[in-house]
Amino acid sequence: MKLQSQYNRIAVISTLFILLIAAFGYYFLLRYVLINQLDEALKVEEVEIEDYIKKFNKLPEATVYKDQRIAFETTKHLKHRSFKSIQAFHPGENEMESSRQLLFTVEVNGQKYMASVTKSEEATENLVWIILFTTVTLIVLLTIILFFSNRFLVKKLWQPFRNTLSSIKEFDLTAPVNIAMQPTSITEFNELNESISMMSQKVLKDYQSLKDFTDHASHEMQTPLAIINSKLDMLIQEPELSEKSMNQIQGIYNAVDKLTRLSQSLLLLSRIENNQYTDTQLVSINSLLEEKNVEWQEWMPARNLRIAMQLDTLNIKMNRELADILVGNLFRNAVRHSESGNTLFIQTGNNRLTVSNTGKIPLDKSKIFDRFYKSDRSDGSGLGLAIVHQICEQYRFTLSYQFVKGQHQFAIGF
């Protein structure tokens, strides 16, 4: 959930909650005050009645006037006066209404009377309801305004954060552009931006030096390798070398070859990462496949591999050398891991290249494109597919591996 929705939800719920409680409280308080007022008015009536009795020594007339009714009944006991809320019949309106009644006893000529003064609460109730209605309307309006203003305000407040976030998302190690941060008036965000800028610069620097290191290390390896090779080439010319010595030398040669290929693959990787293959042209993937097919057929007639190609137009705008390496590595990978008599399936079309070879168990999808990852029986450098992966990354091609019906299937979507 977005921060803003989260915030809004909490704000709205808590506001509603508080306002509802307040409304209840308000209602009761208001009612209490108004009824008190009513009671005061009833007391005034009481005083008037008592004054009347003192003055004329008789009961005033029982009256029904507007929403006030005065009545007397004989009684035997003197009682304290008391207030009551009752439902009383209102003749004017012809219905029962909530009313407030004051009961007190008066004595006229030794006769005790229970006097009751009843006032309708209708007016009071109406007032309470009007006030309450106004209040609730205000509350609802306020909440709606709060909701939208929060939405707008919070959005505006967090805009710098969102900017920062999108800059971070766009950040790409391989296409190093310093993260551009817009200065804001909010200290926290400024601090955040500063730390991110610093961090990204450090990451870029480290990444660059790592790349340079690979590049230099591979370069520096070439000359010593050349010396080893040349010394061995001289050494084997000695006529008195035994077969045993020759076997040892063969071992050294093979190791040097392996090291050479390794450092060249690493160099290639770092070059691709450094965007050193810039010139692009329209490359026919199909003609590259045909070329590779001819080469492989020539190199390994003994393997008795069948290569089934189903080619539909596939021309891609990319660097020719990289296209050659891409196709070559996929091809080599498939050939290397095939057994005699197997069939290799190669398919192009719909902007897609698929290379499949027979296999027994699926490979580890998550690691197969990692550098130096090798399946148990692979004698390669473990960089072939990593190079394919790197090239695809560079051009934003999608590279996928699947194991379908006993086939390792590598597919590139261009």
Added chain:
Amino acid sequence: MKLLIIEDEKELTVSIMAYLRQEDYACESAQNYKEALNKIENWDYDCIILDITLPGGSGLQLLQYLQDDKKSDGVIIISAKNSINDRIQGLKLGADDYLIKPFHLSELAARVAAIIRRKKQDGNNVISFQEIKVDTMAKEVSVHDKRVELTRREYQLLLYLISNQNKVITKNALIDHLGSEEMGQGESFDFIYTHIKNLRKKLQQQGCNDYIRSVYGIGYKLTYK
């Protein structure tokens, strides 16, 4: 034939010179830019073996000098940089070939021989070894003046062996030369074995002596001794 080896790595220079001297080339060496420039200015060489990164300057500057001075020395660049751009730049500046370190001395010798062959003005493109004659222009091989039909690979192998006669050439060097290092090593060795076998058979069918000797499984040697 006079060669100049411009390379700052002394050990490499020593090996290159030793190998090429056995091929009857007169070899001189230069270890830095100044020394190299001095030698290039004062002498003509049939072929210069040139390292790009030199103390005191760049091999490319030397190439520029050769081009400006209209010298006809053949040049083969040996570089640790396997970069297409460097290669193109080098070839643009008049280099004849570009070899990436590390390389086999037999490969270097074969390329030097090819450059010298191309530079020769006498129009004779035929090189021979005993009764074998190779026309490098027409890419044709004959034994006792009878045509031997070879595949492209067999032809490449034969030419390579003749360029390095009396030398042990490793299978690794042959694999590099034929560009089949793509496969696993075992299969590449089989590949070389098959092609040598076919080459031998085809030569012998035309009455050629078998000069290709297998050397302890490490490689082959073309020799009449």
